[in-house]
Amino acid sequence: MNFPIISSLILLPSIGALFLFFINSKNITGIKYVSLFVSIINFLISIYLWLIFDQSSYEFQFVESRVWIKDFINYKVGVDGISILFIILTTFITPLCILSVNSSIKNRLKEFLIAILLMETLMIGVFCSLDLVIFYLFFEGGLIPMFLIIGIWGGDRRVYSAFKFFLFTLLGSVLMLIAVISIYWIAGTTDVEELYKLGIDPKYQNLLWLAFFSSFAVKTPMWPVHTWLPDAHVEAPTAGSVLLAAILLKMAGYGFIRFSIGLFPVASEYFVPFIFVISLIAIIYTSLVALMQDDMKKLIAYSSVAHMGFVTLGLFTFTQQGVEGGIFQMISHGIVSAALFFSVGVVYDRTHSRRINDYGGLVNVMPKYSILLMIFTLGSLGLPGTTGFIGEFLILMGTFKKSFLVAAIASLGVILGAAYMLWLYKRVVFGELTNQKLLKIIDLNKVELSILTLLALSIIFFGFYPDPFSNTYSVSVENFLNEYNDKLKNYNLQNQ
Amino acid sequence: MINLFYISTEIFLSLAILILLLIGVFKNKSELFIYNFTCIILLVGLAININLNPQFPIDLFNNSYKIDYFTTLIKSVILISAFLVMLCSLNYVKQNDILKIEYPILILSSILGMLVMVSSNDLIVFYVGLELQSLALYVLAAFKRDNILSSESGLKYFILSALSSGLLLYGCSLIYGFSSSTNFDLIYQNSESIEYGIIFGIVFILVGLAFKITAVPFHMWAPDVYDGSPTSVTVIFAILPKIAALTVFINFLYGPFFEMFDQWQAVIIFLSIGSMVFGAVAAIGQKKLKRLIAYSSISHMGFALAGLSVGTNEGIQNSIIYLIIYLIMNIAFFCCLFMLKRENQYFDKVEDLSGLSKNHPLLSLSLMIILFSLAGIPPLAGFFAKFYIFTAVIEQSMYFLAIVGLLSTVIAAFYYIRLIKVMYFDEQKEKYDLNHSIGLKMILVISSIIILIYFINPNLINNFVLDITLI
Numbered sequence: 001m002n003f004p005i006i007s008s009l010i011l012l013p014s015i016g017a018l019f020l021f022f023i024n025s026k027n028i029t030g031i032k033y034v035s036l037f038v039s040i041i042n043f044l045i046s047i048y049l050w051l052i053f054d055q056s057s058y059e060f061q062f063v064e065s066r067v068w069i070k071d072f073i074n075y076k077v078g079v080d081g082i083s084i085l086f087i088i089l090t091t092f093i094t095p096l097c098i099l100s101v102n103s104s105i106k107n108r109l110k111e112f113l114i115a116i117l118l119m120e121t122l123m124i125g126v127f128c129s130l131d132l133v134i135f136y137l138f139f140e141g142g143l144i145p146m147f148l149i150i151g152i153w154g155g156d157r158r159v160y161s162a163f164k165f166f167l168f169t170l171l172g173s174v175l176m177l178i179a180v181i182s183i184y185w186i187a188g189t190t191d192v193e194e195l196y197k198l199g200i201d202p203k204y205q206n207l208l209w210l211a212f213f214s215s216f217a218v219k220t221p222m223w224p225v226h227t228w229l230p231d232a233h234v235e236a237p238t239a240g241s242v243l244l245a246a247i248l249l250k251m252a253g254y255g256f257i258r259f260s261i262g263l264f265p266v267a268s269e270y271f272v273p274f275i276f277v278i279s280l281i282a283i284i285y286t287s288l289v290a291l292m293q294d295d296m297k298k299l300i301a302y303s304s305v306a307h308m309g310f311v312t313l314g315l316f317t318f319t320q321q322g323v324e325g326g327i328f329q330m331i332s333h334g335i336v337s338a339a340l341f342f343s344v345g346v347v348y349d350r351t352h353s354r355r356i357n358d359y360g361g362l363v364n365v366m367p368k369y370s371i372l373l374m375i376f377t378l379g380s381l382g383l384p385g386t387t388g389f390i391g392e393f394l395i396l397m398g399t400f401k402k403s404f405l406v407a408a409i410a411s412l413g414v415i416l417g418a419a420y421m422l423w424l425y426k427r428v429v430f431g432e433l434t435n436q437k438l439l440k441i442i443d444l445n446k447v448e449l450s451i452l453t454l455l456a457l458s459i460i461f462f463g464f465y466p467d468p469f470s471n472t473y474s475v476s477v478e479n480f481l482n483e484y485n486d487k488l489k490n491y492n493l494q495n496q
Numbered sequence: 497m498i499n500l501f502y503i504s505t506e507i508f509l510s511l512a513i514l515i516l517l518l519i520g521v522f523k524n525k526s527e528l529f530i531y532n533f534t535c536i537i538l539l540v541g542l543a544i545n546i547n548l549n550p551q552f553p554i555d556l557f558n559n560s561y562k563i564d565y566f567t568t569l570i571k572s573v574i575l576i577s578a579f580l581v582m583l584c585s586l587n588y589v590k591q592n593d594i595l596k597i598e599y600p601i602l603i604l605s606s607i608l609g610m611l612v613m614v615s616s617n618d619l620i621v622f623y624v625g626l627e628l629q630s631l632a633l634y635v636l637a638a639f640k641r642d643n644i645l646s647s648e649s650g651l652k653y654f655i656l657s658a659l660s661s662g663l664l665l666y667g668c669s670l671i672y673g674f675s676s677s678t679n680f681d682l683i684y685q686n687s688e689s690i691e692y693g694i695i696f697g698i699v700f701i702l703v704g705l706a707f708k709i710t711a712v713p714f715h716m717w718a719p720d721v722y723d724g725s726p727t728s729v730t731v732i733f734a735i736l737p738k739i740a741a742l743t744v745f746i747n748f749l750y751g752p753f754f755e756m757f758d759q760w761q762a763v764i765i766f767l768s769i770g771s772m773v774f775g776a777v778a779a780i781g782q783k784k785l786k787r788l789i790a791y792s793s794i795s796h797m798g799f800a801l802a803g804l805s806v807g808t809n810e811g812i813q814n815s816i817i818y819l820i821i822y823l824i825m826n827i828a829f830f831c832c833l834f835m836l837k838r839e840n841q842y843f844d845k846v847e848d849l850s851g852l853s854k855n856h857p858l859l860s861l862s863l864m865i866i867l868f869s870l871a872g873i874p875p876l877a878g879f880f881a882k883f884y885i886f887t888a889v890i891e892q893s894m895y896f897l898a899i900v901g902l903l904s905t906v907i908a909a910f911y912y913i914r915l916i917k918v919m920y921f922d923e924q925k926e927k928y929d930l931n932h933s934i935g936l937k938m939i940l941v942i943s944s945i946i947i948l949i950y951f952i953n954p955n956l957i958n959n960f961v962l963d964i965t966l967i
Contacts, residue, residue, distance in 0.1 A: 069954050133883075137874045137951070144868055147913065151921050159921055163913065170873075170909055174902035177883070181890045181898075 004064050005049055006077045009087065010125050012042050013094075017117040025110040032098070035113040039095040039120065046091040053084055055471050058479035060130060060193060068134075076130040076191060081476030082327060085469060086127040086247075086254055089334045093246045094120045096451050097239035100342060103349045103448075104238045105153060112153055112239075115145040119243055126251045132180045132190040132259070139215075139251060140173055146240070146248065154235040161228075161235035168228040172218030179211035183263075195263055196483065202266045202491055209267035212260050219252035222312060223282040226305045233301035234354070238345030241297065245304050245337035253311050253330045257323070261315065262480065265487040268316065275316045276406050282309030283413035290420045296344045296354050299424055300337065303380060306413060307333045313410060314395035318484060322398020323477050324470065329391030331469060332462075336379040336388055339455035343373050346448050347428075350441050356424065361433030366443045370429045372452045377425045379459040381418040386463040499556045502563050503615075505545040505571065509608045512537045513601055520597030527595045534600035535582050538607075542575040559679055560618035566964050567615045569816075570743045574614070577735050577823050578607050583935040584831050585728035591840045594639050594726055602639075603732065606632035610740035614747075619668045619678040622744065626664075626708075629737060630657055636732065637725045649724025656717045657707065664704025670697035671752075683752035695759050701748060702763055708741035709797045710790075712770035719782075722790035727842065730786055731830040734793050735823045742800055742819060746812055749804060750966040757807050764805040765897055771798030772901050776908035785833060785844045788911065789826070792870060795908055796822050802901055803885045806892045813961040814884035820957060821881040821950070825869055828943035831936055832863045838928050849915060851924025860919045862944035869947045871912035872905045877950035 016038030023031055053061060063078035079087065097116055105112050122145070125138035143166055151162035184190050187198055200208065218225045229249075233241050261268045283306050290302035307329065314326030346369065347362070348354055363370040375386070382388035392414055399407040433439065444452065462469060500507065516530050516537075523529075545568060553564035582603065589595045609628030616622035634657065638650020672678050674693035675686040687694050703714060710718040722730045749760060775795025782788040800822070803815030835856075836843040853860040869878035882905065889898045950957065 069958065137879075140874045140879075144873055147916075148920065151917060159917055162917070162921075163910070166913055167906060167910060171903075171906045174906055175899075178886070178890065178895070178898050178902060181883075181887050182895075184887070185891050 005045065006062050006079065006128050007064055009042060009045055009049070009091075010077070010121055010128070012045070013038060013117040013120040013124075017114045017121075020110055020114050020117070023110065025108075028109055031110050031113060032101070035117055036095060036098050038117065039091070039098055042120070042124075043088075043091040043095055046088050049079070050084060050088055050472070053079070053081075053472070055081065056475060058476045063130065063193075073133045073190060074131060075134060076193075077125075077128045077134070078130050079128050081473040082257060082480075083127045083254065085327070085331055085472055086250055087124055089250070089331055090120060090123045090127065090247050093242060093334065093338050096338070096342070096454070097242050099447055099451055100239050100242070100345065103445075104345055108152065112149070112237075115149050116239060116243070119145045119149075123243075123247050123251070127254060130192045132183060132192065132195075135192075135255075135259075136173070136177060136180055139255070140170075142248065142251075143169055146244070149240040149243075150232055150236045153237040153240065156235070157231070158235040161231040164228045165232040168218050168225065172225070173215040175211040176215035179208045182208065192258070192262075199487060200263055205264040205267035206270060209260060209264040209271060212255070212264075213271075216252040216255045216260065219255075220249060220308050220312065221252075221305060222309070223278055223285060223305070226282070226286065229305060230298045230301040233304075233341075234295060234297045238341060238348070241341040241345075242338045245300075245341055246334040249304060249308055250330045250334055253308065253315070253326065256312065256315050257327070257480070261318075261484065265484045266491050268484075269318075269488055272316050272318075275312055276403070279309040279313040279316075280406065280409050280413075282306060283313070283410055284416070287413055287416035287420060291416070291423070294356050296356055296424065296428070297341070298354075299356075299420060300340045300344065303417065303420065304333070304337055306417060307337075307380075310392060310395050310410065310413070313406070314391075314398055317395075317398040317402045318481060319398040319401050320474075320477060320481060321394045321401070323481065324473065325391050325394025325396075325398055327473055327477070328387070328466065328469060329395060332379070332387035332391045332459075335455055335458055335462075336376060336386075339372075339376040339452060339459065340380060342448075342451055342455070343369070343376060346444065346452075347441075351437060356427050358435055359428040359438065360431040360435065362429045362438065362441075364433050365438060365441050368443050368449065369452075372444075372456050373425065373429060375456045375459060376452075377421045379463070381421045382414060384463075386459050387466070388459075389463060390466050502548060502550070502554055502556060503561065505541050505548065506608060506611055506615075508544055509537070509541055509604060509611070512541075513604050513608065516597075516601050516604070520601070527597050527599075528590075530597050531582070531586065531589070531595060531600045534604055535579055537604065538575050538579040538582065542572060542579070545571050545575060555617065559681060560621050561615050562617040563615060566746075566966065567743075569960060569964070570614050570739060571611050573820060573823070574607060574610050574736060574739055577739070577827065578603065578732075580827050580939055581728075581731050581735065581830075584827065584834060584939045585731060587933050587936065588726070588728045588834050588842065591837075592640065592726055592728075592842075594728070596639075598635070599639060602632045602636050606630075606636070606732075607736065610736060613740050614743045616744075616747070617680045617751075619671065619680075623665065623668065626744075627661065629740065630661070630708075633729075633733070633737065636729045637721055639729060640726050643724075645724035646726060649721040652717055652724075653721045660704045660707035660714065663700050667697045667700025667702075667704065670694070670700065680747070680752040684755065687752070687755060694753075695756065698748075698753050698756060698760055699763060702745075702760065702767075705741055705745055705748070706767055709738050709745070709801075710771075710794050711767040711797055711801060712774040712794060715771070715774070715794050718794060719787045719790040723784060723786045727786065727830065727833055727844065730789075731827070734789065734826050734830070738793070738797060739819055739823065742797075742804075742815070745801075745804060746815070746966065750812065754967070761805055761807065764801055765894075768798045768801035768805055769897065769900050771795060771801065772904040773798075773907075776904040776911075779908070779911045780914075782911070783846055785846060785849075785915075788846070788915075789829060792908070792912075793822075793826070795904065796870075798904075799882060799885050799901060802889055802897055805897070806888050806894065807967075808888060808892065809965050809967055810891065811888040812966055813964055814888045816961045816964065817884055817958060818881040820960075821877045821947075824943050824946055825866055825878060828862065828866045828940055828947065829870070831940040831943070832859060832866065834936055835859055835932055835940070836928055838926065843928075846915065846918055848925070849918045850922040852919040854924040855927045859940075862940055863919065864916050865944050865948050867912045867915055871909040873909070875951040877947040880950060880954055 060078035065076040068075040122142045129135040286305040293299040314322040379386040382392040606629040612625030634654040640646035675683045707714040779791035869876035
């Protein structure tokens with residue numbers, strides 16, 4: 001047995017959280033440095049993992065397996081080319097969140113950082129668990145810290161939003177729990193690798209698929225169960241919004257690839273039209289809704305729903321381009337939406353207003369901020385040269401192969417995306433400086449500047465040079481689709 | 497003599513009750529001494545009980561009393577939880593003027609009754625045990641004599657309980673009439689051909705037992721009695737009789753009546769679904785914590801019954817794990833209630849929790865863990881309890897029960913997280929006292945930690961029940 005690198009990735013933030021628990025809550029600098037240190041170490045470990053990861057193999061690597069509940073469930077974790085990128089995204093975003101608390105969190109800093117670190121543990125756990133029950137534990141466990149993050153440190157309507165978030169997500173995922181237990185009795189195991197090999201009897205697949213879908217659809221979020229997201233985003237503190245948008249939403253997208261499509265190929269094929277329709281509704285409808293928002297965070301939240309609509313569209317094309325595009329779009333959206341929420345957080349900390357009408361002419365007083373926000377806006381609307389472009393382009397290419405009409409409608413979403421993002425930028429940054437309060441506003445401080453610059457650089461760098469990502473996942477995706485097509489072929493042969 | 501050796505736990509408790517009564521009569525101001533001595537007696541009883549654990553099942557007294565691993569386990573659980581309850585409620589009992597010599601003695605005798613119930617293998621022995629525990633509990637419910645609510649709850653409990661005992665006795669007599677025996681094994685042998693008289697008997701017995709574990713629709717007494725009784729008695733109500741009665745459920749259903757599985761399964765499923773849903777919905781509007789926990793325990797009993805309805809060994813084992821985790825969570829919850837006091841006044845309204853996290857961060861942290869666990873959110877112990885139950889339920893393809901149960905956990909989650917909201921998101925109030933006894937603090941801390949880290953090695957608790965095979 002080699003060094004359990006994945007388990008240490010999962011455990012390290014929790015150990016850090018335990019450590020924080022015993023530090024006096026008055027020692028604010030100590031708390032910040034400990035949590036920052038832990039999260040950066042975790043980031044370095046994940047980068048090391050990426051370096052020693054064998055990109056030419058589609059197998060799960062660094063697999064650890066231990067008996068957990070006797071004769072029932074094994075604790076099994078491992079990564080392949082798809083999941084490793086999400087782990088890196090998580091470990092990359094978390095230190096930035098911890099850095100950002102300086103200005104946004106005023107009370108109970110220690111508890112906040114403990115919650116963030118616990119969140120990191122759970123999120124990494126989701127992306128590398130190779131057992132359905134373990135996955136469920138991590139997936140659902142995230143509810144507790146996120147509920148507290150929104151409820152304790154949120155805005156005025158935080159109670160409503162926290163409850164909505166909690167109950168929506170819980171309702172979605174209890175059905176998944178039933179499906180997980182059913183799979184155990186149908187197939188005799190909950191080990192994902194085993195299940196890939198064994199396959200699940202097609203006659204159960206549709207119901208099981210729907211049960212998993214109910215959970216992932218709420219978390220993605222897909223239309224019409226997306227309504228918790230704008231509320232949760234608006235009321236959560238900056239770091240909470242960032243975690244939600246950048247990583248929590250990706251859990252569901254990842255779940256679609258790993259479980260819905262991977263385990264139930266026949267059902268997935270069956271439900272393609274359904275997914276296409278609600279993805280298109282999500283893209284068009286939420287983009288139109290985003291146009292009408294006068295709250296910056298709400299606008300970005302709706303844009304997230306639209307972007308995730310692209311992701312589900314891409315994943316369910318089952319083409320190399322579509323799936324790769326879906327994965328890339330998730331990573332890209334993780335970075336871009338995190339950057340946008342950080343940017344909103346910056347001005348919110350200064351003026352305590354998220355209303356777009358309260359701003360205007362920021363370029364006169366905050367030039368550095370305006371430049372960075374421009375990059376993020378362009379990244380979000382998918383300008384060539386940013387990560388957003390690659391994801392959307394690949395998805396649309398994949399969709400064209402499947403259906404011209406769907407791709408044409410989805411392309412409309414790109415135009416709408418450009419419309420609401422540019423209009424937002426115009427109203428916030430350009431124009432007359434009408435609000436007198438804004439005169440006294442100061443430009444980015446060092447911490448904010450470094451967070452935003454880092455994000456801007458990665459948006460541009462990976463926009464021009466996506467190979468580090470695409471090399472990592474391409475072999476896995478290729479094998480994934482081959483297996484998918486094989487299973488489907490077998491099924492069709494049997495039915496003839 | 498060998499017979500008497502195997503029931504030395506019961507003999508020891510009976511002797512202890514008599515001696516304590518004598519001490520109480522002849523010695524002035526011996527209340528505190530008796531109370532403390534009772535705690536020790538419970539521990540000694542536990543030690544005797546564990547020592548007795550027989551390698552193979554033993555039948556005593558013409559096969560009317562049985563001792564095996566299962567009964568020993570349940571008895572140990574009852575004795576441990578009684579000890580913990582006594583330990584954590586000492587300060588409450590002192591400060592509410594209910595520390596009289598009778599108080600610990602009544603608790604002891606009700607526990608003796610439970611032990612008899614658990615081991616009984618005969619309808620008459622079972623009934624004697626049941627009445628012994630119930631009579632002691634009636635008195636305990638009304639123990640705060642000058643408080644009108646407490647008297648009311650005692651009376652209410654007494655009348656309704658008498659009614660249910662009557663139904664139960666009627667069921668017993670039907671069974672006796674149609675199978676011509678009161679012994680469980682003989683009933684099993686004589687009832688192979690299904691007769692309506694026996695089915696009626698089973699239904700009446702189930703009604704009587706459902707009353708004891710507050711399963712819907714026989715739950716009406718629970719909120720009032722929980723609310724009116726002194727909190728130190730409520731915690732007993734919430735834990736001990738339920739363990740005993742659920743064990744009797746198992747003894748009955750998987751013993752003499754197992755042939756009639758198809759007949760009683762529907763009844764248990766009905767009780768289970770009713771309790772899960774009703775407990776979840778009715779608790780939403782409650783303003784008092786004790787009423788809320790009453791409804792919550794109704795819903796929890798529904799889950800335990802769901803485990804019994806499947807008719808497999810796994811179902812029974814998972815129900816017992818559920819019970820053990822349930823009692824840990826409930827003891828911990830009541831420890832938190834005992835800590836909500838200011839100048840000898842105890843508080844039990846939901847609004848009294850408001851802003852607790854600012855003044856008492858550790859107390860509210862443990863209460864939060866307990867509540868999330870009661871709601872069944874992973875990775876806390878309460879989730880696993882439900883997870884095991886549903887594993888057993890889905891194994892038998894009872895999807896309807898599973899889906900209703902899980903949806904009711906979502907509804908129930910609402911009122912648990914409402915309490916967390918009150919603690920963490922609302923404005924703070926005055927501070928509560930901090931001078932709690934060490935025993936109370938220890939129990940709270942240890943049980944919260946068990947709930948929190950159960951997931952690291954679930955086998956530690958699961959191993960206890962693996963050997964239980966009744967079928």
